[in-house]
Amino acid sequence: MTILSKLRSPADLRELPLDDLDVVASEIREAIINRVSQTGGHLAPNLGVVELTIALHRVFDFGHDRLLFDVGHQCYPHKLLTGRLPMLDALRTRRGMAGFPEPRESAFDLFSVGHAGTGISTAVGMARGDTLAGDAYEPNERPDGRRVVTLIGDASIVNGVAMEGLNNAGTLKRQFLVILNDNGMSISKPQGAVSQYFNRVRLSHTYADFKKAGKQVLKHVPGGSMLGEAYHRAGEMTKAMIAHRGEHIGWFEHFGLVTVGPIDGHNIRELIEFLSEAREFDRPMVLHVKTQKGKGLPYAEEDATTFHSPPAHRYDPDSCRVEIQSSGRSFTTAVGEAMVGVMERDEKVVACTAAMPGGTGMDKVLEAFPERSWDVGICESHAMDMMAGLAKTGAKPFFAVYATFLQRAFDQAFQEVSLQGLSVRLLLDRAGLVGGDGAVHHGFCDVSILRTLPGACLTAAIDEPSLIAAIEFMRGYEEGLSAVRYPRDAVSGRLAASACPAFELGKARCLTPELDVLSGESESKMPDVAVLAFGTPAIAALDAADALADDYRVGVWDARFAKPVDAKLVRALLSRNIPVVTVEDHSVVGGFGAAVLECAGELGLDASHVVRLGLPDAWVYQDSRKAQLAEVGIDAAGITRAVRTAVDLRRSGAPGGALRTPTEGVTRVG
Numbered sequence: 001m002t003i004l005s006k007l008r009s010p011a012d013l014r015e016l017p018l019d020d021l022d023v024v025a026s027e028i029r030e031a032i033i034n035r036v037s038q039t040g041g042h043l044a045p046n047l048g049v050v051e052l053t054i055a056l057h058r059v060f061d062f063g064h065d066r067l068l069f070d071v072g073h074q075c076y077p078h079k080l081l082t083g084r085l086p087m088l089d090a091l092r093t094r095r096g097m098a099g100f101p102e103p104r105e106s107a108f109d110l111f112s113v114g115h116a117g118t119g120i121s122t123a124v125g126m127a128r129g130d131t132l133a134g135d136a137y138e139p140n141e142r143p144d145g146r147r148v149v150t151l152i153g154d155a156s157i158v159n160g161v162a163m164e165g166l167n168n169a170g171t172l173k174r175q176f177l178v179i180l181n182d183n184g185m186s187i188s189k190p191q192g193a194v195s196q197y198f199n200r201v202r203l204s205h206t207y208a209d210f211k212k213a214g215k216q217v218l219k220h221v222p223g224g225s226m227l228g229e230a231y232h233r234a235g236e237m238t239k240a241m242i243a244h245r246g247e248h249i250g251w252f253e254h255f256g257l258v259t260v261g262p263i264d265g266h267n268i269r270e271l272i273e274f275l276s277e278a279r280e281f282d283r284p285m286v287l288h289v290k291t292q293k294g295k296g297l298p299y300a301e302e303d304a305t306t307f308h309s310p311p312a313h314r315y316d317p318d319s320c321r322v323e324i325q326s327s328g329r330s331f332t333t334a335v336g337e338a339m340v341g342v343m344e345r346d347e348k349v350v351a352c353t354a355a356m357p358g359g360t361g362m363d364k365v366l367e368a369f370p371e372r373s374w375d376v377g378i379c380e381s382h383a384m385d386m387m388a389g390l391a392k393t394g395a396k397p398f399f400a401v402y403a404t405f406l407q408r409a410f411d412q413a414f415q416e417v418s419l420q421g422l423s424v425r426l427l428l429d430r431a432g433l434v435g436g437d438g439a440v441h442h443g444f445c446d447v448s449i450l451r452t453l454p455g456a457c458l459t460a461a462i463d464e465p466s467l468i469a470a471i472e473f474m475r476g477y478e479e480g481l482s483a484v485r486y487p488r489d490a491v492s493g494r495l496a497a498s499a500c501p502a503f504e505l506g507k508a509r510c511l512t513p514e515l516d517v518l519s520g521e522s523e524s525k526m527p528d529v530a531v532l533a534f535g536t537p538a539i540a541a542l543d544a545a546d547a548l549a550d551d552y553r554v555g556v557w558d559a560r561f562a563k564p565v566d567a568k569l570v571r572a573l574l575s576r577n578i579p580v581v582t583v584e585d586h587s588v589v590g591g592f593g594a595a596v597l598e599c600a601g602e603l604g605l606d607a608s609h610v611v612r613l614g615l616p617d618a619w620v621y622q623d624s625r626k627a628q629l630a631e632v633g634i635d636a637a638g639i640t641r642a643v644r645t646a647v648d649l650r651r652s653g654a655p656g657g658a659l660r661t662p663t664e665g666v667t668r669v670g
Contacts, residue, residue, distance in 0.1 A: 002027050008083050010057040010108075016665035021058070021268045025050045028077050030298045031088060039091050040311040040436065041099055042073035044294035044304040048183050048265075049153070052289055053077035055271035056179070059279055060147060062108055066126050070119030070152035070162070072100035072440065073309065074181065075109075082094065082108040092436030094623045099439050104621075115442025116378045117159030123150035124169050127176050131493050137175045139282050147279060153291075159378045169284050170256025175286040179253075182262060183293040183304075252286040261288030265626060266295060282505025305358055328490030334464045335427055335486070336361025338471050339398065340368050346475060347372075350390055354380045360400035360429045380405050384412035384424065391422040396475060399424060403431040403443025403485060416455040417481050424481050425474040426450075431460075431485035432535070432585030433615070433629060438622030444615050446485060447534075447562045448590025455480025457505065458562040460477030460535030464491040465500035466509075466558065473503035483613045485535060487585060489625060492539045506564035508532065508557045511542060517557035517572045529647050530573045531639065534559045534584040537613075540629075541583060543636035544643060552647055562592040565599045574605040579613045579650040581642050583634055588614040611646045613639065 003020055004027040007013055016024070028050050036043045054077070056067065062082075069075055079097055080088065084106065090096020101109040111122055127148040130136040137145035156162055157180060170175055252259045260278070264270055278287055293308075294300030299315065299322050300307040306324075313324040343349045343365065355378040357363040365373045376383045380401060385464045387397035401409070406428060417424045419584070429444040450456050457477055461467035461484055470484040501509060510516040515527040529552060531541040545554035555568065559582075573580050582593035593612030600607035613634050620628055629635040633642065 004028060004031065005085060006081065007081060007085075010062065010081055013054070013057050013081055017271075018269065021054055025054055025268065026296075028054075028080055028428050031080060031085070032076050033297055035088050035091050036310070037313055037315070041091055042076065042309045042310070043297070044300045044307045045071070045074050045153075045183075046076040047297055047300060048291045048293040049074045049151075050077045050180055050295070051266045051268045052151075052179070052181060052271060052291065053081065055268055055275055056149065056151070057081050058268075058272055059275040060149060062149075065147040066110065066123065066130070066149065067108070068110055068119045068123040068126065068148075068150040069101050069113055070150060071116050071156050072113040074151065074153060075101050078108070079106070082106055092438070094621060094627070098438055098622050099436055100438065112440060113446075114437065115408065116156030117161035117165075119152050120155065120162055120165030120169055123148050123178075124165055127172055128175060131174055137282075139280065147175050147177070149177045149179060151179045151181060153179075153183060156378050160381055166252065166255045166257065172284050174280075174284075175282050175629050177278050177281075178257065178284075178286045180261075180286055180288045181265065181291055182288060183291045252421050256284065256392070258283055258285045259288060260285065262290040263288070265289040265291035268507065269630050275334060296583075301309040303327065308358075310370050314369075331461070331467065331486040331489060331491055332359065332361045332429055334361070334467055334491055335400065335429070335471075336364035338468045339365050339400075339427075341468075342398075342475060343369050343372060343472060346396065347569055348394065348396045349398065349475065350395045351400065352376055352383050352387060353400045354378060354383045354405065356400070356402060356405075356438075359402065360427065360643070362400045380409040384409035385416050386550070387424045388412065388416040388420065388422050391417070391424050392420070397424050398427055398471075398474075400427040400429065402441070403428040403446045404434075404441045406446050407449070413450070413451060413481060418455060421455065421480060423478045425471075425477070426481070426483035427471075428483055428485040430488040432487045433620060433624035433625050433632075434488050435628065436622050439619045442615070442620060443485070444587045445590070446483070447584075447586050448594075449564050450481070451595065453481055456563055457482040459484045459503065459560055460562070461486045462492070462533075462536050462538045462558050463495055463500075465495070466560075467491070469500050469503050470560075473505075477505075485586075487536055487625070489536065492536070494539055494542065501559060506561050506566055508559045508561070508566040508569050510554045511538060511558055512554070513599050516552055517576065517578070518569060525553060526576060527578060528552040529579045529581060529643050529650075530555045530557065531581045531583060531643065532557050532559045532569075532592075532596065534582070534586070535561055535581040537585055537634050537639070540634065540636040540641050544639040547636065547641060552643065554643055559592060565592070565595045567599050567603065569580060570596060570599050571605065574600055574603075574607060574610075577609070577650075579609040579611070579646045581613060581639070583613040583639055583642075585629075585634060586614055587617070588612050589617055609646065609650050611642055613642055 003024050029047055032046055051350045084097050087097035092099045098105060100114045102112050103109045130146045135146050135149045152162060203523060263274055274287060278285055292301060311325050313322055315322050339351055351362060352371045352374040353360050353362040354376055357366055357375050366375060381397055387399045390397045428446055431446060434441045434617050447458055450458055461470050467486060474482045474484060504659040514527055517526065531554060533541045538556065541556045545556050546552050582596050584592040591614055593614055597607050615632055620632060
């Protein structure tokens, strides 16, 4: 039995001999590598924080103290040290361990967190709350009080929310520790002036050398082992000496936080030594820890971007090659190639991404057009405003962003884009259900928030040809903000033999031409039921239509637009009393189906037999995307059931509202 398998809680870790901790680190790495290679998941970021996590749990008692993660994908070692090793075999599925901190799993996880920049601010809140409750650590009055630690890394320190948190953290008059995990990376190469500053600090040994020298001197000074004393007695002298040599120091101290480091994030003993002193410090502090992303796995060390969150893969030691499993050509790949083509044809087109060049396909664009494309780092709000500025100069900006991260730039989409009447184009990757990343990453509300913006035009792609057509439509759309959404999935080839017509504003595409109520041809038949699908559920709707062909005539439309919806089609269907099923990989609250109901209301039509399928008003937790689609009833089987029920209800005269989206296995909000 391994040492790791015997650890039921961090209390067991604190009982181990110091020499055993390196063994625990090796066992944690082996467990993570073995599981992620089979299931996929966040690999490189977790391998980089193994020693740091061990040291944190060795020094602090996070059953009592507070540990808040910023970038939640660094939590696997933390979970394995807090009793969740048995859950690792089912990683990122409903049966097992979530890939992000999850309070439903353990009291050691305080927030379910997957967006960068939030850790410092939530930690400040908990620090203030503990102080108000009389529970905060104070060296004299409450030596057993709660300490607060937040771990931030993967370049998320440049996020605007993180900066706001730092600014407020400096006003605390109590213990507060920010661990800066500086691995020289975000998901890809970090961007901006702050990352350049850290590069200079990392490359210079002067700062660390002075700290080490000062520590040796202070060992011989009464009381000098405490970092507080070190700061007061030697800090100003150290800063003056380094300033004389032209070095950069104390960036965080401008926020009122004492800064220590950088120190070696893979030296457990040194980490424990520094953390033990930081534990007793009664002022806000930043401990700058330098780590290597992918540590301990050569191919992850060499290519931390590819192996940040890889799918299942296999390493062949004989050829030193890694084979990554592929489920087919992805929408992300298709977007990257489409954008390169657009930028070749139109010199006014520019593009940016926010720290996700590989995840959005923009890596190809950055390579092909380095002067017209940018990675701004984990700064979605800045990216949106920068695109607004470019639009104001006459450029045609495209912003590639995960749908879940779009929420962080909504204020800018409102104020600096839509209110100004500017045309910024959004490429919304990972829209809808995202599989193993779970609730923190689902793109479930982009339609509902963007639909409120006057002049906005919202589209969705069902396959690669329609994606290319949508991008081309957006290139020419100058009336306001526009967006195309597409999932984290492979593109379908089902319609490869059919020509994809160009997008026309507010016009749906009939995928069953023989049942097109707008064709005007005498031979066309009226459908028994119409499925209006927004995005890739249209492919599943075609499968459902095939399954029902012996019983019903099922007309299927690729809706294409959630704003404006095809009012002519809605009128043609509802005025003929044809039941309508809307389906979308988005929340039913404020989504495409809601837009159809609003359209019917504006036209004065009876919408009692409009049935809406989509994501329920509930959280959908981690599992495969296929399982999640089935769970909420928007796969082919779920659409088949809904269509059959809608037709039967219509024939019986019962209202269509009797049908509801399945919610079994999901957690209802409120």
